[in-house]
Amino acid sequence: MLVPYTIEQDGDGVWCAHAVLRPGVSARGEGDTPDAALAELRVAFALLTEELDTPAELM
Structure with missing residues (x-):
């Protein structure tokens, strides 16, 4: 399954990847x-x- 994510570099040079499956679950x-x-x-x-079993978004 493909999950949309963002990736960017912060001011300290650290790369951060973030994805939201639904509000409150990221x-x-x-x-x-x-x-x-x-x-x-x-x-x-x-x-x-x-932790959550398999979220419906990942099935």
Whole structure:
């Protein structure tokens, strides 16, 4: 499944990836590179599925 996300670099040079599944349910990843931020975002989604079961948006 494809989930829309944003990725940008903050003022300190850290890359931040963020995705919202629905209001109140989102995930975030940070890293030194865009790829590292996306990898952390994927981990955050995995944790969401463990905590909330699988959100309907990911089915």
